Amino acid sequence: MKPKDLLNFYIKTDLLPLLEPLGFKYAKSTPKFSRKTGHFNLSLSFCISKYSSQDECIFWTMWDVSSNEYRK
Numbered sequence: 001m002k003p004k005d006l007l008n009f010y011i012k013t014d015l016l017p018l019l020e021p022l023g024f025k026y027a028k029s030t031p032k033f034s035r036k037t038g039h040f041n042l043s044l045s046f047c048i049s050k051y052s053s054q055d056e057c058i059f060w061t062m063w064d065v066s067s068n069e070y071r072k
Contacts, residue, residue, distance in 0.1 A: 003052035007031065007059055011046070019044075039069040 001009070008031060015033070016026055024033040024044075034043040042065055049058035 001055055003048050003054075003057040003059075006055070006057040007046060007048060039067045041066045 008028070011026070011031055019033050020026070023035040023037070024042075025035065026033055030045060032043055032045040034041065036042075043063070045062045045064070046059050047062065049060070052058045
């Protein structure tokens with residue numbers, strides 16, 4: 001399996017059932033989970049390493065919390 005397909009498979013089977021009930025939406029194109037909670041936007045993104053190979057996916061995650069209220 002290609003690294004991107006492998007990552008998407010595990011996201012859909014393992015993470016999606018856990019995060020959807022918490023209000024996160026999954027964007028397949030990125031891959032990224034995001035949700036808005038009050039004034040805050042939360043996101044969890046996945047980046048695939050260039051060192052991944054067939055049937056092996058090396059990746060890291062990026063976590064972000066942002067808000068327009070921070071300026072105030």
